[in-house]
Amino acid sequence: MRILVVNPNSTASMTARIGAAARTVAAPGTEIVATNPPGGPASIEGYYDEALAVPGMLAEIERQQRDGVLAGTVIACFDDVGLDAARSLATAPVVGICEAAMQTAGLLGGRFSVVTTLARSVPALERLAQHYGMAGRCTIRAAGVPVLALEDPASGAVERVRAEIRRAVEQDGAETIVLGCAGMADLARNLSDEMGLPVVDGVTAAVKLVEGLAALGLRTSKVGGYAPPLPKAR
Amino acid sequence: MRILVVNPNSTASMTARIGAAARTVAAPGTEIVATNPPGGPASIEGYYDEALAVPGMLAEIERQQRDGVLAGTVIACFDDVGLDAARSLATAPVVGICEAAMQTAGLLGGRFSVVTTLARSVPALERLAQHYGMAGRCTIRAAGVPVLALEDPASGAVERVRAEIRRAVEQDGAETIVLGCAGMADLARNLSDEMGLPVVDGVTAAVKLVEGLAALGLRTSKVGGYAPPLPKAR
Amino acid sequence: MRILVVNPNSTASMTARIGAAARTVAAPGTEIVATNPPGGPASIEGYYDEALAVPGMLAEIERQQRDGVLAGTVIACFDDVGLDAARSLATAPVVGICEAAMQTAGLLGGRFSVVTTLARSVPALERLAQHYGMAGRCTIRAAGVPVLALEDPASGAVERVRAEIRRAVEQDGAETIVLGCAGMADLARNLSDEMGLPVVDGVTAAVKLVEGLAALGLRTSKVGGYAPPLPKAR
Amino acid sequence: MRILVVNPNSTASMTARIGAAARTVAAPGTEIVATNPPGGPASIEGYYDEALAVPGMLAEIERQQRDGVLAGTVIACFDDVGLDAARSLATAPVVGICEAAMQTAGLLGGRFSVVTTLARSVPALERLAQHYGMAGRCTIRAAGVPVLALEDPASGAVERVRAEIRRAVEQDGAETIVLGCAGMADLARNLSDEMGLPVVDGVTAAVKLVEGLAALGLRTSKVGGYAPPLPKAR
Amino acid sequence: MRILVVNPNSTASMTARIGAAARTVAAPGTEIVATNPPGGPASIEGYYDEALAVPGMLAEIERQQRDGVLAGTVIACFDDVGLDAARSLATAPVVGICEAAMQTAGLLGGRFSVVTTLARSVPALERLAQHYGMAGRCTIRAAGVPVLALEDPASGAVERVRAEIRRAVEQDGAETIVLGCAGMADLARNLSDEMGLPVVDGVTAAVKLVEGLAALGLRTSKVGGYAPPLPKAR
Amino acid sequence: MRILVVNPNSTASMTARIGAAARTVAAPGTEIVATNPPGGPASIEGYYDEALAVPGMLAEIERQQRDGVLAGTVIACFDDVGLDAARSLATAPVVGICEAAMQTAGLLGGRFSVVTTLARSVPALERLAQHYGMAGRCTIRAAGVPVLALEDPASGAVERVRAEIRRAVEQDGAETIVLGCAGMADLARNLSDEMGLPVVDGVTAAVKLVEGLAALGLRTSKVGGYAPPLPKAR
Incomplete structure (x- = not known):
């Protein structure tokens, strides 16, 4: 199973450390894809950074989802940045740290x-x-x-x-x-x-929760607030 | 006093109606500047639209703030989209509808x-x-x-x-x-x-609250969660 | 517009200071009528003083309401003394400080x-x-x-x-x-x-809220707990 | 022990029925004194009636307290009208129905x-x-x-x-x-x-609670919000 | 009236002191039956002790209930050990301290x-x-x-x-x-x-509450969570 | 890793079905030990059944813990019967369904x-x-x-x-x-x-949570309410 661990800030060294931590607890057979958006805030320290980081992070999730089946996504920022939007967008579960x-x-x-x-x-x-x-x-x-x-x-x-x-x-x-x-x-x-x-x-905890949801065959409910985005000009 | 009423979606006809409603309650001497970001979602219907609309809205607030003194800003979307980020960014009060x-x-x-x-x-x-x-x-x-x-x-x-x-x-x-x-x-x-x-x-209610805060000389507290964004690569 | 600012205690010097503060923020065209009941507790320090101050304050609101149209009333005691009763009694909005x-x-x-x-x-x-x-x-x-x-x-x-x-x-x-x-x-x-x-x-904040409600054309809802007093022996 | 059951409205027939109900559960040795203020609202139906009834009720409690030792007081109106003020005033426990x-x-x-x-x-x-x-x-x-x-x-x-x-x-x-x-x-x-x-x-339940508090030797705490009224002009 | 005061731990000296305290506040005509299960934890200090004490306590309540009419039961442990189970089992009220x-x-x-x-x-x-x-x-x-x-x-x-x-x-x-x-x-x-x-x-307070409930003729509601245990192998 | 799934009631056919469900989601290398106490209520339908089932369940957890290392325990009753006591007793994590x-x-x-x-x-x-x-x-x-x-x-x-x-x-x-x-x-x-x-x-969900906690190396905190039982007569 492939789990996306997305660091919403743009600091690649931090992404690497997050990915390494995720791999220490991943089950055999789980591939951790650790990534971050190419641009955006170098770190997330307050609401303004959060807001600016989200669109890049959502684009990254969309790109990874297009590139191959994901068992789920971990949002690796403790503010649970963009978690609700990611749940609406993604077909597999999304867990915030x-x-x-x-x-x-x-x-x-x-x-x-x-x-x-x-x-x-x-x-x-x-x-x-x-x-x-x-x-x-x-x-x-x-x-x-x-x-x-x-x-x-x-x-x-x-x-x-x-x-x-x-x-x-x-x-x-x-x-x-x-x-x-x-x-x-x-x-x-x-x-x-x-x-x-x-x-x-939270990073390692979230990896195990995503693995668990995948094993249980459970996905985000799409009948309420996490319904897929409606088609419209964006 | 100049109050920015920002519609975070990109539908100009809706911005015009919102601005008109705002003007029906504005005090003599209050100028309502109704605006929307040039792009982004045509309407905000769910978390994904919210997330995509925010950076354009923040840029619009920043631009208007640079162009002249604002007594305050009204965010004219009922999800209070980007309200916390706008409070961090703006020097004058920001009120969600x-x-x-x-x-x-x-x-x-x-x-x-x-x-x-x-x-x-x-x-x-x-x-x-x-x-x-x-x-x-x-x-x-x-x-x-x-x-x-x-x-x-x-x-x-x-x-x-x-x-x-x-x-x-x-x-x-x-x-x-x-x-x-x-x-x-x-x-x-x-x-x-x-x-x-x-x-x-909420639009008209928020206009009166911003006028009130301006008259009281009150601005967003900058000693906690709404501290100004730190300088960093974004 | 005429706003009643009622100090529920009977200390006229305090009423004068409250009225002066209210006037510093009132919009042009707003007349502040600062008053207090002729008798009752000299200050409100605890539940007993609250209880004794309310009937005099309500009588004062009733009298002022009879004497001329009020845009609304501010109850200028931080315990929001008699606020619910005043909302039932008054036809215009009432705001506690x-x-x-x-x-x-x-x-x-x-x-x-x-x-x-x-x-x-x-x-x-x-x-x-x-x-x-x-x-x-x-x-x-x-x-x-x-x-x-x-x-x-x-x-x-x-x-x-x-x-x-x-x-x-x-x-x-x-x-x-x-x-x-x-x-x-x-x-x-x-x-x-x-x-x-x-x-x-709270005094100045409440004045601006009453001005706002008046501009919005909003009055206390009379379909629930703030229904007008029923006719009865009192 | 003497328990005051005070009906804050002025309808004596209702006071009589309340007193009778109280007596059906009172312990042997408990004397129920059922009373109401001489004037004030005939019934309590909303916040305005509440507010007007309280001073008369407090005066009644004060009078009864002066006339003889009370084991406690029951306020026999389901809005717990004036309960906090009565607790400040009374030396024995007060229970609302x-x-x-x-x-x-x-x-x-x-x-x-x-x-x-x-x-x-x-x-x-x-x-x-x-x-x-x-x-x-x-x-x-x-x-x-x-x-x-x-x-x-x-x-x-x-x-x-x-x-x-x-x-x-x-x-x-x-x-x-x-x-x-x-x-x-x-x-x-x-x-x-x-x-x-x-x-x-609530009337009968409150009578038993007051009897219980009396047997336990417990009285209203006077170190916080129920401190006795301060001496002042009222 | 007979009130069972059950100490869920097995320390008889503590039961004796509890019973004595209960008797200091009991009304004339109230008989306090203070008891404890013959075995189980000597004191209740944490969840494990609680769990082990409950079946013995329930058996004790059942035995006392069989032996004679109870006006109610007091569970004399501040964790309110087994309170819900006792309410399901008992026909008379049960109060936790x-x-x-x-x-x-x-x-x-x-x-x-x-x-x-x-x-x-x-x-x-x-x-x-x-x-x-x-x-x-x-x-x-x-x-x-x-x-x-x-x-x-x-x-x-x-x-x-x-x-x-x-x-x-x-x-x-x-x-x-x-x-x-x-x-x-x-x-x-x-x-x-x-x-x-x-x-x-709590012990003395609970005795007075049980006396009160008995005088009011009130018993545990059996139409919801406190319905009597269903017949089954146990 | 060995996970104990304990059905606190004594119906072995239900235990078998629970164990089978648990195995459908267990990771390769996870052994599910499904068990129930030898006696006690045949089903848990209300507080009384809960209380009677717990000591047998705790004894079963203690026995299994003595017989070999457990990665954790699932309590397979939706009332989370005895969960706190089990957490105090067990050295490995315990999760309720x-x-x-x-x-x-x-x-x-x-x-x-x-x-x-x-x-x-x-x-x-x-x-x-x-x-x-x-x-x-x-x-x-x-x-x-x-x-x-x-x-x-x-x-x-x-x-x-x-x-x-x-x-x-x-x-x-x-x-x-x-x-x-x-x-x-x-x-x-x-x-x-x-x-x-x-x-x-809940059964399958709990199995994945226990697997996750084990992979994370996390165990019940023993510094507060889940401290190990004190030595005493029981």
């Missing part, structure tokens, strides 16, 4: 905290938590780390994430931690071991 | 019902109602009318809207009606008179 | 905090926030200032309000501040400038 | 429906249900019966209540019924037997 | 805090608070006291509870305190006096 | 409806929906089918389920259907094809 990570955390414990990058992203994630029914059991925190600092080992970003996780455990009563950026995908396993509680990354 | 209409309905009675165009738009509006804190007091209904049918007097669209309003009063206990599409902006006053209860249109 | 300020804050940012006078008023305001659908995005705080201390420049009240605003920004993640007492109406603009984020006063 | 009936229904089954008098009262009761945390499990219905029709056996009021109960069972999945008016206090027991499910009346 | 205490606190003030034993019990109580509609107004805290330490005056348990109550008042804005363990039943009255705000114990 | 099906439906569309067996189970499932954050987007319906009728092809049970699905689509606006009983596990795929929208079964 915020949604995937929050669902997975929901299976592992009670309260959880999300550690994301910049404070400006917190309101968007609080809104997603409300939409996914998780607002009553999660807290959103920012580590004060720009997205692309995660690409730079010398930035001290990981240490900031670690410190914020500690605060979440002490102050929020978090039983589980969710890493709130696709660029943190490779940190989850080590942090789980180190911290002694589950640390969930 | 769904938000404006729901707030206004909240001042006039208890339960209200929204009558929108197509069933596929209902889930997006239910989510907005939840986000605006109105989910407990409103019902979303579709009249089964394509957006552009509202441009065609022979389409029977108005009669369908009227019938759906009647069902809302009988079945939902609606005390107030909200018209759920910018293309219905010119219907509100007549329907109010005819139905004997307030019928709210 | 808590409702107006919370709606206005909702247009300007995500989370906001209300800074009110005494701790005893916090539970009533938390209930209003829940009723207006804002409980998930606002925090209510008290500055520990009796209402009438706001009438006395030497009381240190303003400095306490300022300190509480700082705590709201640091501890609540507030993007916007709402001043939670009609007696603070004249502080908003300076505090906005000083604090670098929007500070909303 | 809506609150009492909803709590009692919560002990007896899952979903319940309230059958009240007129449609205009539904919004106020929906708000109370939200405030008491019961909105997710109850439905409010009106039988279309004016309050004082309940005083008149020839009015057909009881048959209308019965029909509305049947609709609640069929359409709402109600496991329990709450009678939504103090004037229905004497109907509960017969309707329970007839309908085969619990039918709860 | 968490439910009883939260309802009672709801009559006495606004926000309240629960002080329970161990941190591991907090998530279960947060879920109960959500189910009872109290999540918006209560905070759950643990004093770090094992259940059976409450049986040992030398354990320092009471001092820890006292310290946690102080934190609840300072940090949560609690107007009322709920003691979150049946083993604390005898502490409530002294702590109320000492702390100057109502401290509610 | 209600939780799994609701999460999966959440990935496929907006509103969904659950079609369960008997009306008496509806309240328990409504409570689970609330706990999982899905109450705002799902409706629970009963087909009026006893659990064991699903074992009998001549019972007409499947036709009743089909009819209830049709009502859900027409009346609830369901975009996705969830089958609300482990005994319906083998119906999902055919009903999806027939109805033209996704029909989700």
Whole structure:
């Protein structure tokens, strides 16, 4: 089965790390196609970047879908950028990494905290938590780390994430931690071991959910809000 | 004061009708600049159309903002398309017509019902109602009318809207009606008179809210989720 | 247009300040009639004062309504005292200043905090926030200032309000501040400038909402909970 | 122990029936003092009547409290009229009959429906249900019966209540019924037997709650919103 | 009237203290039958203990019900262990002590805090608070006291509870305190006096609620989720 | 990897069908161990059956865990019977089929409806929906089918389920259907094809979630409510 993992920003090094993380959990027989739009924002830090990134990402999904059968798509940005539009467009399932990570955390414990990058992203994630029914059991925190600092080992970003996780455990009563950026995908396993509680990354969680939906033969419902786009001038 | 009323779809006749409706309520001294992006979807009927319309709309806001001081912007699509991105981008207030209409309905009675165009738009509006804190007091209904049918007097669209309003009063206990599409902006006053209860249109409601914010000297807060976009490759 | 701004307490100096604040934002052609009942509580600090103030306030609204056409009424007490009864009684729209300020804050940012006078008023305001659908995005705080201390420049009240605003920004993640007492109406603009984020006063916000409703030709719905009082012995 | 049952409307025949119902459940040793203010609305049908009834009711509570030790007070109007003000004023517990009936229904089954008098009262009761945390499990219905029709056996009021109960069972999945008016206090027991499910009346439920609080030695907390009124001109 | 107070754990000394507390508030003519299952967990500290305690508790209720008419049953464990099953099984009302205490606190003030034993019990109580509609107004805290330490005056348990109550008042804005363990039943009255705000114990509160339901002639509704168990192999 | 699928009732033919359904979706290399406790209720239809089934189910999980490494456990009863206790006890992840099906439906569309067996189970499932954050987007319906009728092809049970699905689509606006009983596990795929929208079964969905958690190296958090049982007499 072929799963598209689309990074909606245009930073190829981040796409490569995301793809590598996805492959660490993919089942034998699952091919991970990691991609990003050729242009658009270099990172997604706020609503404006989100809005500009979506059309390129949708074009990329459309192109990949035309090129061969997809078992499903993972949108590898924690804001679940363009998720609804992608569900309308795609014939196979689409899973966002915020949604995937929050669902997975929901299976592992009670309260959880999300550690994301910049404070400006917190309101968007609080809104997603409300939409996914998780607002009553999660807290959103920012580590004060720009997205692309995660690409730079010398930035001290990981240490900031670690410190914020500690605060979440002490102050929020978090039983589980969710890493709130696709660029943190490779940190989850080590942090789980180190911290002694589950640390969930959305990219890897979403890959397993897409594999699961494919095995179950389930696809996005097309009888409501995700009906295919109507033909019209665009 | 100059208020930008931006129709995010590319149908100029609809922009003209929206602008005309806006001018019927504008205060003396308010100039309404009604515009739409030069391209993009001809109408917004679902998440995919929304996503494709936003970048053109943001460019239009940016261009108008560069061309002269704006007192504020009204986004004239009931899905509040790109509202958060526009708030990050703009220096003056931005108001969505769904938000404006729901707030206004909240001042006039208890339960209200929204009558929108197509069933596929209902889930997006239910989510907005939840986000605006109105989910407990409103019902979303579709009249089964394509957006552009509202441009065609022979389409029977108005009669369908009227019938759906009647069902809302009988079945939902609606005390107030909200018209759920910018293309219905010119219907509100007549329907109010005819139905004997307030019928709210979001375009005109939003114009008055923007005028109000300008008079109060209030602008979008830039210390949280609506911080200005960071400089980066886009 | 004539707008009644009714201070439900009987302190005329406070009414004068409220009226003056209202006039700073009123449109040309809007006449502000600021009034208070001849008797009743000198200030409204808790549920008991609220209850005793309402009949006098309703009588005042009735009297003013008889004396000439009102475009609408603003109830200038942050507890939205008697708002529902006034809506039943009045033929024109009625807006409460808590409702107006919370709606206005909702247009300007995500989370906001209300800074009110005494701790005893916090539970009533938390209930209003829940009723207006804002409980998930606002925090209510008290500055520990009796209402009438706001009438006395030497009381240190303003400095306490300022300190509480700082705590709201640091501890609540507030993007916007709402001043939670009609007696603070004249502080908003300076505090906005000083604090670098929007500070909303309900009196001025409500005046603009009433002007807006009047321009839109919208009145309270009379088909539900705000039906006119039935004729009976009272 | 002496329990004050105060009917906030001025219809003495209704007070007498309420007092009689209260006495059917009072424990040996409990004296029921049923009273109403000397003036004010003859019945409470909407927010305006509520507002006008409260000061007289508070004066009555104050007078009775001065005249002798009260174990507690029941406010015998289903809108829980003036409940918060009465709690601030009284030194002993105060229980509203809506609150009492909803709590009692919560002990007896899952979903319940309230059958009240007129449609205009539904919004106020929906708000109370939200405030008491019961909105997710109850439905409010009106039988279309004016309050004082309940005083008149020839009015057909009881048959209308019965029909509305049947609709609640069929359409709402109600496991329990709450009678939504103090004037229905004497109907509960017969309707329970007839309908085969619990039918709860708030007057009798509240009497038992007040007796319980007295036995437990519990009084209204005075450290928050129910702090005693501050000394001031009123 | 005979009320069964069943302690679902098997510690007889705790049952004796619970029974004694129940008797301090029982009306003349109420007989308290305090009992516990002959085996099962010695204390209930977490979901696993809950699950193992329930069948023995249900057998005990069944046995007592067979032995003589019960006016109702109190389940004396703050997790409301097996409450729904007991309601299905029993013919008379069943009240849980968490439910009883939260309802009672709801009559006495606004926000309240629960002080329970161990941190591991907090998530279960947060879920109960959500189910009872109290999540918006209560905070759950643990004093770090094992259940059976409450049986040992030398354990320092009471001092820890006292310290946690102080934190609840300072940090949560609690107007009322709920003691979150049946083993604390005898502490409530002294702590109320000492702390100057109502401290509610669930055992005694539940006894009064059961007495009340019996006086009202109300029993569990059997038309929905609490229908009697179907005949089948078990 | 070895996954335990435990049917908490004692009907071996149902266990066999559940196991067979689980195997249709299991990945190569996944061994499904389908089991049920040796005794206890033959079917789970209400809270009483739930309570009696749990200890046997927990003993079965403990025995299987002792006999060999488990990758995780699926609790194959739609009431998520004993899920919290099992999570405390087990070292590997535990997933309930209600939780799994609701999460999966959440990935496929907006509103969904659950079609369960008997009306008496509806309240328990409504409570689970609330706990999982899905109450705002799902409706629970009963087909009026006893659990064991699903074992009998001549019972007409499947036709009743089909009819209830049709009502859900027409009346609830369901975009996705969830089958609300482990005994319906083998119906999902055919009903999806027939109805033209996704029909989700919890058993198969849960198997994929457990496989996913195992691949991700994630286990139940033990730092909060799911801490291991304390040593004590049981």
